[in-house]
Amino acid sequence: xxxxxxxxxxxxxxxxxxxxxxxxxxxxxxxxxxxxxxxxxxxxxxxxxxxxxxxxxxxxxxxxxxxxxxxxxxxxxxxxxxxxxxxxxxxxxxxxxxxxxxxxxxxxxxxxxxxxxxxxxxxxxxxxxxxxxxxxxxxxxxxxxxxxxxxxxxxxxxxxxxxxxxxxxxxxxxxxxxxxxxxxxxxxxxxxxxxxxxxxxxxxxxxxxxxxxxxxxxxxxxxxxxxxxxxxxxxxxxxxxxxxxxxxxxxxxxxxxxxxxxxxxxxxxxxxxxxxxxxxxxxxxxxxxxxxxxxxxxxxxxxxxxxxxxxxxxxxxxxxxxxxxxxxxxxxxxxxxxxxxxxxxxxxxxxxxx
Amino acid sequence: xxxxxxxxxxxxxxxxxxxxxxxxxxxxxxxxxxxxxxxxxxxxxxxxxxxxxxxxxxxxxxxxxxxxxxxxxxxxxxxxxxxxxxxxxxxxxxxxxxxxxxxxxxxxxxxxxxxxxxxxxxxxxxxxxxxxxxxxxxxxxxxxxxxxxxxxxxxxxxxxxxxxxxxxxxxxxxxxxxxxxxxxxxxxxxxxxxxxxxxxxxxxxxxxxxxxxxxxxxxxxxxxxxxxxxxxxxxxxxxxxxxxxxxxxxxxxxxxxxxxxxxxxxxxxxxxxxxxxxxxxxxxxxxxxxxxxxxxxxxxxxxxxxxxxxxxxxxxxxxxxxxxxxxxxxxxxxxxxxxxxxxxxxxxxxxxxxxxxxxxxxxxxxxxx
Numbered sequence: 001x002x003x004x005x006x007x008x009x010x011x012x013x014x015x016x017x018x019x020x021x022x023x024x025x026x027x028x029x030x031x032x033x034x035x036x037x038x039x040x041x042x043x044x045x046x047x048x049x050x051x052x053x054x055x056x057x058x059x060x061x062x063x064x065x066x067x068x069x070x071x072x073x074x075x076x077x078x079x080x081x082x083x084x085x086x087x088x089x090x091x092x093x094x095x096x097x098x099x100x101x102x103x104x105x106x107x108x109x110x111x112x113x114x115x116x117x118x119x120x121x122x123x124x125x126x127x128x129x130x131x132x133x134x135x136x137x138x139x140x141x142x143x144x145x146x147x148x149x150x151x152x153x154x155x156x157x158x159x160x161x162x163x164x165x166x167x168x169x170x171x172x173x174x175x176x177x178x179x180x181x182x183x184x185x186x187x188x189x190x191x192x193x194x195x196x197x198x199x200x201x202x203x204x205x206x207x208x209x210x211x212x213x214x215x216x217x218x219x220x221x222x223x224x225x226x227x228x229x230x231x232x233x234x235x236x237x238x239x240x241x242x243x244x245x246x247x248x249x250x251x252x253x254x255x256x257x258x259x260x261x262x263x264x265x266x267x268x269x270x271x272x273x274x275x276x277x278x279x280x281x282x283x284x285x286x287x288x289x290x291x292x293x294x295x296x297x298x299x300x301x302x303x304x305x306x307x308x309x310x311x312x313x314x315x316x317x318x319x320x321x322x323x324x325x326x327x328x329x330x331x332x333x334x335x336x337x338x339x340x341x342x343x344x345x346x347x348x349x350x351x352x353x354x
Numbered sequence: 355x356x357x358x359x360x361x362x363x364x365x366x367x368x369x370x371x372x373x374x375x376x377x378x379x380x381x382x383x384x385x386x387x388x389x390x391x392x393x394x395x396x397x398x399x400x401x402x403x404x405x406x407x408x409x410x411x412x413x414x415x416x417x418x419x420x421x422x423x424x425x426x427x428x429x430x431x432x433x434x435x436x437x438x439x440x441x442x443x444x445x446x447x448x449x450x451x452x453x454x455x456x457x458x459x460x461x462x463x464x465x466x467x468x469x470x471x472x473x474x475x476x477x478x479x480x481x482x483x484x485x486x487x488x489x490x491x492x493x494x495x496x497x498x499x500x501x502x503x504x505x506x507x508x509x510x511x512x513x514x515x516x517x518x519x520x521x522x523x524x525x526x527x528x529x530x531x532x533x534x535x536x537x538x539x540x541x542x543x544x545x546x547x548x549x550x551x552x553x554x555x556x557x558x559x560x561x562x563x564x565x566x567x568x569x570x571x572x573x574x575x576x577x578x579x580x581x582x583x584x585x586x587x588x589x590x591x592x593x594x595x596x597x598x599x600x601x602x603x604x605x606x607x608x609x610x611x612x613x614x615x616x617x618x619x620x621x622x623x624x625x626x627x628x629x630x631x632x633x634x635x636x637x638x639x640x641x642x643x644x645x646x647x648x649x650x651x652x653x654x655x656x657x658x659x660x661x662x663x664x665x666x667x668x669x670x671x672x673x674x675x676x677x678x679x680x681x682x683x684x685x686x687x688x689x690x691x692x693x694x695x696x697x698x699x700x701x702x703x704x705x706x707x708x709x710x711x712x713x714x715x716x717x718x719x720x721x722x723x
Contacts, residue, residue, distance in 0.1 A: 050620050072619040079620050085613035089635035102622030146621070 002063045002153040002186055003028050004049065009058035011044055018044045020210045022058070029184040031177070033201035035191055037233070041210040042190045046156050049188065051075045062153065073102065075154075078147030082159040084139045086131040092118075092142050093127040099150040117149045120179070137168045144176070148183070155180070155187040161196055173199055194234050198222070206230050228342040231270045231335060237298055240271040240308050243339055251350060256304030258283075262348035263336050269350050270335035273298065273311035278319065280328035282352030283308070287323045301325060328352045403429070411692035413475050421688070424471045431470070435463035479693035482512050494677045507677075510666050512697070515674040521584050522659070522670060523652030526591040530599050530648045531641055533592075538603030539629065553604075556597040564594055568661060575662055582665045590658050595651055599644045606640030607633070639712050646709040650702050671698045 004026040011019040019041045026032050034042040047053045048060060051072035059066050067075065078099075086095050093114060100110045118124045121141040131139055140160065147155060160176070161169045177200045180187045191197050197204050198218035206213045206221060206229075214226040225231035231239050244253035246267050251260040253269070260267070285303030297317055299310045308327060312318070319325050329352055336348035410424040438459045446452035482488045489509035541553065571590055580586030610633055618628035656672040663669070669677075678694050679686060706713070 047616070050616070052616050052619060072616075073622045073624060075620070077620050079617060081613040081617060083611060083613050085611065085617040087614065087618075087632055087635075089638075098618070099621035102627070146617075150621070 003061075004154060004186060004188070005059075005061040005064070006045070007059045007061060009045075009048065009060060010056045011041070011048060011053060012056050018210050019048075019055075022210075022212060024205060024212065024215065026186060026188065029186055031180050031187045031189070031200060031202045033189040033191060033197035033204045034207060035194060035197040035204050035233070036207035036213075038192055039209075040207040042192075042207050043158055045207075046079075046158055046188065046190050049154065050077050050079055050156055076150060076152050077154045077156060078150060078152035079156045079158065080140070080143045080147050080160045082162055084131075084143040084163075086139055086142055086146070088131055090130075091127070092123065092129050092131065092134070095131065095142055096127075096146050096149050099146060103150065113149055114145075117145045120148075121145045121175075136164050137172065140164060140172060144179075148179075148185075152185065155185045157187065157189040159191055160189070162191075162193065169196075176200065194236065198234075206233060224344070225270075225335065226344055228268060228270075228337045231337070231344075235272055237273050237309055237311060239335075240273065240276075241268055242271075242305055243268045244305075253305040256283075256306075258305065259351045259353070260336070260348065261331075261350075263338075263345050266339040267345065267348070268337045268339045270337065271308070271329060272333065273309040275333040276308065276310040276327050276329050278310070278312070278325050278327065280326060280352065282326045282328035284324065284326050287319050287321050287325060290317060290319075290321060292317060299325075301327060303327065408692050408695055411688055412479055412696045413477070414479070414689055424474050427470050428467060431463050431466050435459055479689040480697075482509075482690065482694065483697065486511060488512075494680065507666055509674065509677065510669050512671075512674060512694075514667065515669045515671050518584060518668060519653055519670040519672070522587050522591065522655065523649045525584070525588040526595065526652040527645050527649045529588065529592045530595050531645050534596060534599035534603045534644060535634070535637070535641060537600045539607050539633065541600065542604050542607035553601070556600060560597045565657065568657070571658070572661055580662075582663050582668055584663070584668060586662050587655065587658050588652075590662070591648075591652050591655055595648050599648060602644055603637065603640055606637040610636045639715050642709060642712040643715060646705055646713060649705065653702055674698075 006022045006024040009019055009022040010017065022041075022045065034045060036042050044053060048055050051067070051070060051074075055068060060068055062075070087098060090098065096114050096117065097110055100113065105113070114127070115124070118127060121144050123138060123141045123145060126134060126138055126142070131142065134142065140163075143160075157176070161172055164172060173196065189197065189201060198221075201218070203215060203217055204221055205215050208229050214221060214230045216224075216226075221230055221234050225234060228241070232241065242253045244251045244258075244267065246260045246263045246265060249259060249261060251258045251267065251269065258269075260269075283303045283305065285301040285308065287299050288302040288307065289300040291298040291300075292315070295313065295315065297312050297314070299312065299319060301308045301310055310327060331349040331351045334350045336345045336350065337343065338345055406429070407422075407425050410428055411421060414421050414424050439456045442455040442459065443452045446455055482492075489511050493508050541549065575581055575586045575590070578586070580589065614632055614636070615628050618632040619625070623631060654672060655670070656676065659668075659670045659673055660676070663673075675691075675694050675698050678691050
């Protein structure tokens, strides 16, 4: 158990800068997700923590002590890789025993810990099998057991769920989360899947092209995204974004116009599909397309400011294609960004109609 | 109504049409199979018959002539036996039936063989294996050319030659596999200046016919004082075989994922421990495949043994066989030659049979730049 800190960390591979001036502090026992599209540097940060990559600049601190040059083998970090990276030539038992072999753990003590940890992740019956004889979910559990058996100070999960099928992903998500809470291990999850990040992590670090865009709770990122990128990355179906010009309390978008307060100049407004509702005296439009999704229906409505995605609860389709509708929303739910800097303008808001 | 009526009327003719097509397809399929099988049988005969002839000669009683008195009768019995077995295995309804049928066919075949060629069989040709005096009794003129003042050279005991072959093949294998594994791992995992060009250069080395290097190699080995030593020959074989071995091993290392090594490192292994305990076990199949190739290459080596070791005590099986063939004082003893050749082949054959599984993987393991 430890606190982790990135202090002005840079990392480049030859001429390519992958991480730029990264600053991040992670508390003891915290579960943090590094979220971002592929190539944003999240795995690189993870491998720097593991001691596999050396940072090109800046410091990495474990419990406030600099560990930059400490070798991977001395850091006591448990990693679960996306491909699980189990040792194919060893049985499950020997896979889990592998980290203990280098720590001079006595044989009976090792056996006890293997038994304990395999009970914890429910693989006790599989100990004598080879990794190739296991299903994806079982391999995942073995990888988790191998990472946990050495009582790591830090647990790193590199896209641990992306090779699992949808149902299994759901169960593993809850299991890993509850395991982490029980063991109180500082854990860092790397993922490109926003659902994974929001459901499992206490805090999310949203990254883009080697830089941190925003650090916050899942709610922060969803309700108060700091930038256009975060707003677009979080949320499914994706947020509606419209760029326009704000002048004298009126925003002109694609020929249409909306009342706006607190902003002037080039702005982009963001409206989450689930914050929109039908009725009232709002934007008028026509249903162009609809996608029933079980518990919800997604409408694509053609309005004067462009195509707007509207998500409605309930299974029934209330507005068939071609229906004329009006779209309303609470002004406080609207997000306004400066188009040039891409940052959120905190107190600005738009209304559906005057 | 009209369309329906025509459909009903057309039905019998249409059925006949489909039947005709089906018959055509059946005919084509059997014709293709017949052609394929006859082609395969005809082309494999020239390969199988000489080997079979070698075996029959080695066990024939008559000496010093190219003898077919065992070959043809055996073929006349064995070919029908094989065909009967194949035919029966196609007709048989169960595995058990097929086995019983085959057992009966082969029992009869062996019985017939025992009657017609049995009296001609003899183990006398293998006397070189157990008769220690064989070498002294059988001398060779050709080999004596290398020993000024001698008119003939006695053969060494065959087991000496066998041991020499074993040492050369085994020694070369051990050196190649150790060096190739370490080199290939480095090439696979690390970036260094001229990596691509050195890889290309290595393959070009393998493209040269080695015989053109015969004289330079002889001079080098002579200057090193390794003439007439087994180690000299081993060094040459290692030099020849190393480039390709490194290349093949690199393909196997490339297939081992990085994550597994990273995992080992964070599990507390040093880089060396990670290599030996985690990476190396993944390429064992490649190591076996390369070993078999190098071993067989060393086992069959002839030219460099002939050039670099002139002393009779350093003869290998290839030289031994060669001088058995080359003795022109009393004409070639074909029975003896066949027996020696058979004895020479057996280790390669056994090795191939056991390592076949791994040799197949070598192409699967892939060679990529």
